Amino acid sequence: MESAEAEPSDSRPEEDGAAPCSGLPPPEHPAATMEDCLAKKMEITVSEAEKRTGRNAMNMQETYTAYLIETRAVESQSEGQCAPVDSLWRRYSEFELLRNYLSVTYPHIVVPPLPEKRADFVWHKLSADNMDPDFVERRRIGLENFLLRVASHPVLCQDKIFYSFLTQEGGWKEMVNETGFQLKADSRLKALNATFRVKNPDKRFTELKHYSDELQSVISHLLRVRARVADRLYGVYKVHGNYGRVFSEWSAIEKEMGDGLQSAGHHMDVYAASIDDILEEEEHYADQLKEYLFYAEALRAVCRKHELMQYDLEMAAQDLTSKKQQCEELATGTVRTFSLKGMTSKLFGQETPEQREAKLKVLEEQIQEGEEQLKSKNLEGRDFVKSAWADIERFKEQKNHDLKEALISYAVMQISMCKKGIQVWTNAKECFSKM
Amino acid sequence: MAAEGRVLAPPLRPPSPGGGGAGAPGAVPGPLLAAEVLALDDEEDDLEVFSKDTSLTEVNSFSSSVPISPSSMRNQYKLEDEPELRDLFITVDDPESHITAIETFITYRVVTKTSRGEFDSSEYEVRRRYQDFLWLKSKLEEAHPTLIIPPLPEKFIMKGMVERFSDEFIETRRKALHKFLNRIADHPTLTFNEDFKIFLTAQAWELSSHKKQGPGLLSRMGQTVRAVASSVRGGVKNRPEMFTEMNNYMEAFSQKINVLDKIAHRIYKEEREYFNEMKEYGPIHTLWSASEEDIAESLKGVASCIDKCCKATEKKMAGLSENLLPILHEYVLYSEILMGVLKRRDQIQGELDSKVDGSKKTEKDLFSEEIGKLEDKVECANNALKADWDRWKQNMQCDMRSTFTNVAENNLRYYEECLATWESFLASQTVELHMEEDSEDRP
Numbered sequence: 117m118e119s120a121e122a123e124p125s126d127s128r129p130e131e132d133g134a135a136p137c138s139g140l141p142p143p144e145h146p147a148a149t150m151e152d153c154l155a156k157k158m159e160i161t162v163s164e165a166e167k168r169t170g171r172n173a174m175n176m177q178e179t180y181t182a183y184l185i186e187t188r189a190v191e192s193q194s195e196g197q198c199a200p201v202d203s204l205w206r207r208y209s210e211f212e213l214l215r216n217y218l219s220v221t222y223p224h225i226v227v228p229p230l231p232e233k234r235a236d237f238v239w240h241k242l243s244a245d246n247m248d249p250d251f252v253e254r255r256r257i258g259l260e261n262f263l264l265r266v267a268s269h270p271v272l273c274q275d276k277i278f279y280s281f282l283t284q285e286g287g288w289k290e291m292v293n294e295t296g297f298q299l300k301a302d303s304r305l306k307a308l309n310a311t312f313r314v315k316n317p318d319k320r321f322t323e324l325k326h327y328s329d330e331l332q333s334v335i336s337h338l339l340r341v342r343a344r345v346a347d348r349l350y351g352v353y354k355v356h357g358n359y360g361r362v363f364s365e366w367s368a369i370e371k372e373m374g375d376g377l378q379s380a381g382h383h384m385d386v387y388a389a390s391i392d393d394i395l396e397e398e399e400h401y402a403d404q405l406k407e408y409l410f411y412a413e414a415l416r417a418v419c420r421k422h423e424l425m426q427y428d429l430e431m432a433a434q435d436l437t438s439k440k441q442q443c444e445e446l447a448t449g450t451v452r453t454f455s456l457k458g459m460t461s462k463l464f465g466q467e468t469p470e471q472r473e474a475k476l477k478v479l480e481e482q483i484q485e486g487e488e489q490l491k492s493k494n495l496e497g498r499d500f501v502k503s504a505w506a507d508i509e510r511f512k513e514q515k516n517h518d519l520k521e522a523l524i525s526y527a528v529m530q531i532s533m534c535k536k537g538i539q540v541w542t543n544a545k546e547c548f549s550k551m
Numbered sequence: 552m553a554a555e556g557r558v559l560a561p562p563l564r565p566p567s568p569g570g571g572g573a574g575a576p577g578a579v580p581g582p583l584l585a586a587e588v589l590a591l592d593d594e595e596d597d598l599e600v601f602s603k604d605t606s607l608t609e610v611n612s613f614s615s616s617v618p619i620s621p622s623s624m625r626n627q628y629k630l631e632d633e634p635e636l637r638d639l640f641i642t643v644d645d646p647e648s649h650i651t652a653i654e655t656f657i658t659y660r661v662v663t664k665t666s667r668g669e670f671d672s673s674e675y676e677v678r679r680r681y682q683d684f685l686w687l688k689s690k691l692e693e694a695h696p697t698l699i700i701p702p703l704p705e706k707f708i709m710k711g712m713v714e715r716f717s718d719e720f721i722e723t724r725r726k727a728l729h730k731f732l733n734r735i736a737d738h739p740t741l742t743f744n745e746d747f748k749i750f751l752t753a754q755a756w757e758l759s760s761h762k763k764q765g766p767g768l769l770s771r772m773g774q775t776v777r778a779v780a781s782s783v784r785g786g787v788k789n790r791p792e793m794f795t796e797m798n799n800y801m802e803a804f805s806q807k808i809n810v811l812d813k814i815a816h817r818i819y820k821e822e823r824e825y826f827n828e829m830k831e832y833g834p835i836h837t838l839w840s841a842s843e844e845d846i847a848e849s850l851k852g853v854a855s856c857i858d859k860c861c862k863a864t865e866k867k868m869a870g871l872s873e874n875l876l877p878i879l880h881e882y883v884l885y886s887e888i889l890m891g892v893l894k895r896r897d898q899i900q901g902e903l904d905s906k907v908d909g910s911k912k913t914e915k916d917l918f919s920e921e922i923g924k925l926e927d928k929v930e931c932a933n934n935a936l937k938a939d940w941d942r943w944k945q946n947m948q949c950d951m952r953s954t955f956t957n958v959a960e961n962n963l964r965y966y967e968e969c970l971a972t973w974e975s976f977l978a979s980q981t982v983e984l985h986m987e988e989d990s991e992d993r994p
Contacts, residue, residue, distance in 0.1 A: 345825065352822055
């Protein structure tokens, strides 16, 4: 499933994706429509993978895989000539950098996930080695899928850093770091704190978080069991290969039975060999599910951002309220709430009217500032919710479509496997009946 | 542990023709060759004297060997294909546990239905325990040292995890015992063996007293020791080419069949492991469907398909354990029996050879009566074995053909069932989603 066609939902609101989030620079244009998406204007492929050796940050030698990204502008049909192909090499860590940048810069977007960093859910035939050619091949496909998803996203496809990732080999890393996005990233600790303490998050986000937890748990479980099932199926098929060998040897000592045995043995070999292709195809199906396993994490990230913003808002509102109260107390001279300052001033003498006046003024300034801040935070929060929810709806449609297709492709694979089995055993039966 | 009292009896199985090869034992019993048969002396028990009759003869109460010519055996072989000519039907069922102060053991019900004249009644029902089957086998081996006596299930399976008195063990043994008796019934010579008849008809106390007659265990053991010793000495250098070929064949066959037995068991084990994992696989999809809306139906559909395939796997496994595994195991035992028969033939030959060599040394008359008798004995043994060998090979071929064809059919049924399940799921999905791809795979 390399081509990621992100279908826009018809119910998508007119303007979205243009909302600024927590003080970060807004994207330069309003969200692109499907036709304007980069994916339509440019062919993007990750066509090759190559083992490289180099020196890492600590000047130690390391081996890594580099991936070739090829891009070509899609010419309009009338021209008829093909544009030249541009290409550059990137390694997995650069993809990671790109994704981190996108996640921080667009916290209201469900950012497509990368393929797994390390081979997981392996069964005995699969290697857990990152350098294993099968793993590298599947990762190549996953990285291409990632790029296509980003290029088809109405908001993300317009990002300049993303465009440079595809087209500018040198100096890209520096460019990314210059945006200073790392500084704007929210700390995990802060986010966790917010999760526990937020009082009134939007219910939809709470539900969504719950859903993403369930999705992650059920897909993990499914992938684990699928790997075990694949392992066992492999065993069943491969043991039949032994029949081939023994039948062949046995046929040598038989006169009448010899031919039937020999040819039956051949079919058993065919049967045993057929499982390799079958299971390789199934790995691609597993990769499709894995993508949504990782998407669950992206969903959770958006929910966390909302919680953080809401918490910030609540804290700001609380702070404002308490300042207002202090102001009132100071103005009227009544002490409604206990404060150490109040007590000490009572014990050690009152403030002078001038001192009180000054204090009051400071407070009033702070209150005004606070009210403005609260207003803008509120606005930010509401914009975030609106644009995030729009992307979430888009994501839901994409997810439903993709998963349904995946399940259908799984059925098609099973059907193909059954048909192969029927053919082999029909042949074998004929040979046996001639024994 | 042994169950106390009655063990649940499996349903009565209709008599099977003992593995697909042997059919009717032969023609309807004709007039007794009483004269020739009764003329045998007791001490010539081991001799297999040829009758001039081409039809099966009957056994009287004294002789435990049936005189029969190889040509008549070959004629009878053709008749074995016609089941209507069978006149002896045996079933083994209803295992029951018996507990005494000393031991616990299982008895099986043996039901015999027959139209043969030499049986006083047309129906018999007796109970026999494993020991009794062992006794019968050893009597048949004694009487016909170069005939191929069908195998008995082993005494006690150490290698498997099967407990001595587990239901599975008892059932496997019951089926094998049933096979054993039917194979004897289908054998042109053995079917008329007197001990066989007694086994089928005698009441418990009658059988006990009959068992006590004849050479005791110790003397039998002595015979075996002598037989082994003499087989080491002789019989090989003058062995006819045909029997050397048989030996070579049996060695190769034995090795192959043992490997096949192992492969079949391994396949069964892998299928079971696969089944166990599949049992968990389907329900996860159902669980997932609970948190989804749009794709809930698709997920439930997949879950149901997987569950159906799971059940189909179970059926496949049952087919394996009912058919392939018992047959392969039987032939593993057969290969041992055949090696033993060939050895015994060599031993009989060895007796002659050593007598001849002895005569040469002492310059006695090479044409003495003793040597003459031994020569006859060797000729009889050789002919009996050759005929039985041919019969056994035919049966083996037939059994293998039908068993493996059955395995193939089993697998076909499995894949066809699974195919239908997934195709119907696919049809239900593609009604909504208009799929452009893979139109060739659609029904």
